[in-house]
Amino acid sequence: MTRPTKHQPERGEARERLLAAARDTIRAKGFSGTSVDDLCQVAGVTKGAFFHHFKSKEELGIAAANFWAETTAAFFARAPYHAPIKPLDRVLAYVAFRRSIIVGGLSEFTCLVGTMAGEVYATSPAVRDACAASIFGHAATLVGDIEAAMQNNRIDANWTAQSLARHTQTVIQGAFVLAKAGNDAELARESLDHLDRYLRLLFGEPVREVTSDA
Amino acid sequence: MTRPTKHQPERGEARERLLAAARDTIRAKGFSGTSVDDLCQVAGVTKGAFFHHFKSKEELGIAAANFWAETTAAFFARAPYHAPIKPLDRVLAYVAFRRSIIVGGLSEFTCLVGTMAGEVYATSPAVRDACAASIFGHAATLVGDIEAAMQNNRIDANWTAQSLARHTQTVIQGAFVLAKAGNDAELARESLDHLDRYLRLLFGEPVREVTSDA
DNA sequence: GCGAACATACCGACCGTATGGTATGTATCC
DNA sequence: GGATACATACCATACGGTCGGTATGTTCGC
Numbered sequence: 001m002t003r004p005t006k007h008q009p010e011r012g013e014a015r016e017r018l019l020a021a022a023r024d025t026i027r028a029k030g031f032s033g034t035s036v037d038d039l040c041q042v043a044g045v046t047k048g049a050f051f052h053h054f055k056s057k058e059e060l061g062i063a064a065a066n067f068w069a070e071t072t073a074a075f076f077a078r079a080p081y082h083a084p085i086k087p088l089d090r091v092l093a094y095v096a097f098r099r100s101i102i103v104g105g106l107s108e109f110t111c112l113v114g115t116m117a118g119e120v121y122a123t124s125p126a127v128r129d130a131c132a133a134s135i136f137g138h139a140a141t142l143v144g145d146i147e148a149a150m151q152n153n154r155i156d157a158n159w160t161a162q163s164l165a166r167h168t169q170t171v172i173q174g175a176f177v178l179a180k181a182g183n184d185a186e187l188a189r190e191s192l193d194h195l196d197r198y199l200r201l202l203f204g205e206p207v208r209e210v211t212s213d214a
Numbered sequence: 215m216t217r218p219t220k221h222q223p224e225r226g227e228a229r230e231r232l233l234a235a236a237r238d239t240i241r242a243k244g245f246s247g248t249s250v251d252d253l254c255q256v257a258g259v260t261k262g263a264f265f266h267h268f269k270s271k272e273e274l275g276i277a278a279a280n281f282w283a284e285t286t287a288a289f290f291a292r293a294p295y296h297a298p299i300k301p302l303d304r305v306l307a308y309v310a311f312r313r314s315i316i317v318g319g320l321s322e323f324t325c326l327v328g329t330m331a332g333e334v335y336a337t338s339p340a341v342r343d344a345c346a347a348s349i350f351g352h353a354a355t356l357v358g359d360i361e362a363a364m365q366n367n368r369i370d371a372n373w374t375a376q377s378l379a380r381h382t383q384t385v386i387q388g389a390f391v392l393a394k395a396g397n398d399a400e401l402a403r404e405s406l407d408h409l410d411r412y413l414r415l416l417f418g419e420p421v422r423e424v425t426s427d428a
Numbered sequence: 429g430c431g432a433a434c435a436t437a438c439c440g441a442c443c444g445t446a447t448g449g450t451a452t453g454t455a456t457c458c
Numbered sequence: 459g460g461a462t463a464c465a466t467a468c469c470a471t472a473c474g475g476t477c478g479g480t481a482t483g484t485t486c487g488c
Contacts, residue, residue, distance in 0.1 A: 014464070030333040032246035036448060047449085048465050057448065107336060117395035119244040119333050122321060125397075132395040158421070159411070163404050166392060170405040174388025178380060181331035181346040183339075190377050191384040197373070198408070201415035207372070228438070250474060261475085262439045271474065435484070446473070454465080 015053040017043040022064040028107035031061055031116050031127070058124055061116060065130035068112045069137060076141065087148035088203050092196060094142060098172060099192040102185050109185070110176040111135075118177075135173075139165040153203050164202075171195040229267040231257040236278040242321035245275055245330050245341070272338055275330060279344035282326045283351060290355065301362035302417050306410060308356060312386060313406040316399050323399070324390040325349075332391075349387075353379040367417050378416075385409045 021042035025034045036057055040050050054060040081093035102109050113131035121128045139162075146161040172195075175188035200207045235256035239248045250271055254264055268274040295307035316323050327345035335342045353376075360375040386409075389402035414421045 028336045030244065030246055030337070032244055033334065033337055035446075037446080046465050048452095048467095049463075051449065052462090052464065055449095113395070114391050115332055118329055118391050120247065121394035121397065122242045123244075123247055128395060128397065132397070135392065135395050159408070164408070166401065167405050167408040170388035170392050170401075170408075171384060172388065173391040174384035174386065177328050177332050177387040177391065178349065178384050180335035181327070181342060181349050183335070183342065183346070187380065187384075191381050194373065194378070194381040194384075194412070198412040198415070201412070249472075251472080260439050262441095262477090263437075265475065266436085266438065269475095430488090432487090433485085435482100437480100437482080439478105439480080441477090441479105443476075444474100447471080448469105449471105450467100450469075452465100452467085455463085457462080458460090 014043065014045045014049040017045060018050060018053065018060065019064055019067045022060060023068060023112055024107065026061075026064065027110055027112050027115055030119050032119065036060075058127060061120070061124065061127040062130045065113050065116060065127060065134055069130075069134035072134070072138065073141075076138070087145045087152055088199075088205060090145045091142065091149055092199060092205070094145075095168065095192055095196050095199065099189055099196075102175075102179075102188050102192075106180055106183070106185065109188075110180065111173060114173045114176060135169055136166070139169045142168060149203060155203065157202075168195060228257065228259045228263040231259060232264060232267065232274065233278055233281045236274060237282060237326055238321070240275075240278065241324055241326050241329055244333050246333065250274075272341060275334070275338065275341040276344045279327050279330060279341060279348055283344075283348035286348070286352065287355075290352070301359045301366055302413075302419060304359045305356065305363055306413060306419070308359075309382065309406055309410050309413065313403055313410075316389075316393075316402050316406075320394055320397070320399065323402075324394065325387060328387045328390060349383055350380070353383045356382060363417060369417065371416075382409060 018039055021039045022034070025038055025042055029038070036047065036050055039060070040047055050060070054063060079097055081097040082090060084090045084093055113134040117128055117131035117135070142165040143161045146164055149155075150157060150161060171191055175191040178191065179185050179188040197207055199205070232253055235253045236248070239252055239256055243252070250261065250264055253274070254261055264274070268277060293311055295311040296304060298304045298307055327348040331342055331345035331349070356379040357375045360378055363369075364371060364375060385405055389405040392405065393399050393402040411421055413419070
């Protein structure tokens with residue numbers, strides 16, 4: 001791990017380590033519940049490094065939300081749910097994929113920006129807006145397939161593709177809240193099954209008789 | 215405002231004032247983001263009063279969750295959505311009622327226990343469990359009507375009444391997260407419309423053509 | 429029915445520590 | 459040698475929590 005350069009301004013490794021620490025720690029302890037010292041310790045850097053890269057804790061929050069947006073965008077772009085030929089199948093595959101990645105500890109699969117937005121929406125509008133950009137930016141990636149599915153299936157709807165795309169995120173975020181409260185990931189999967197069923201009913205697709213588990 | 219008595223140990227008024235302050239302040243600033251001094255100032259009491267009634271900040275969190283559970287239970291028990299004769303209509307009226315009370319500022323209609331659970335689920339299991347009791351206790355109040363509706367409409371389902379009841383809470387909690395992120399209450403109403411549509415499709419009820427606004 | 433003994437509700441000063449943030453020094457790269 | 463990437467030491471304050479005190483009940487013997 002060499003030091004950074006000017007012509008390759010990926011900053012030092014401390015910045016990335018701090019962002020990764022923020023991603024992991026804030027998901028478990030919340031934004032206010034995570035101290036700058038916590039982050040430095042987890043990242044294995046000093047406070048000097050922290051305030052060299054971020055001029056305040058709030059700015060780290062914004063950077064962490066943006067980092068989350070970038071990394072998850074890349075992750076979902078590479079995911080296999082884009083493969084099906086029929087648009088509706090891609091949408092259903094998306095939900096199935098979201099369900100399939102609900103594994104491990106709660107703080108490993110829950111959403112950083114959903115957690116932060118729910119906590120600091122009123123006290124830190126800048127962080128909130130960065131979280132919103134991540135959530136609604138991700139929702140927007142679903143609109144194309146939903147629109148195509150609506151045309152394909154000749155759906156004359158009361159609702160828009162944008163609205164349904166946002167609703168998928170509502171269910172996912174709510175699923176995380178219930179899973180956290182009940183301390184049980186199965187609560188999240190359960191609601192994604194309802195979301196799958198809603199989509200099939202909306203588009204006149206046969207509803208699966210048995211939910212495949214594991 | 216008289217002092218308390220032994221046979222009517224409703225404690226002093228400071229306790230209630232602190233619980234009300236917690237309800238309002240934590241919804242806006244989160245649990246970690248709210249200090250004991252904040253609560254005392256909002257409640258108009260001193261720190262001495264705070265630690266007389268609650269032995270720690272965490273215990274106040276638990277008491278606030280229980281207070282929320284009690285007051286919301288009473289509120290929903292008195293609400294008008296129980297009136298319809300057909301069970302399914304009561305369920306749909308519940309969703310419509312939840313939609314109708316999404317008015318005013320975000321911190322006025324969002325859920326205290328959802329906010330707290332999402333924030334401190336890992337750092338304070340006792341608070342988390344109190345939040346869970348509130349959320350799942352409320353969900354349980356819907357099970358009877360859903361079960362009756364399933365029998366009435368002869369629904370041979372892949373899912374249980376309990377699961378669907380929990381899903382309504384998933385959508386409501388998720389709706390609050392998106393509304394907070396987007397700083398727009400309409401985002402919450404939009405998802406409740408999708409929930410209404412899901413229920414109607416599930417039970418074979420005609421889907422309303424136009425969503426009544428306001 | 430009255431006063432001693434006790435319990436409850438609340439006040440406000442104080443404490444030790446954790447917190448976000450700063451100032452300065454130093455090694456490295458171009 | 460100048461900009462970048464850190465490290466170290468430090469600061470002011472905000473934080474959760476403690477403690478002694480007071481005022482207002484309540485209980486109960488007599």
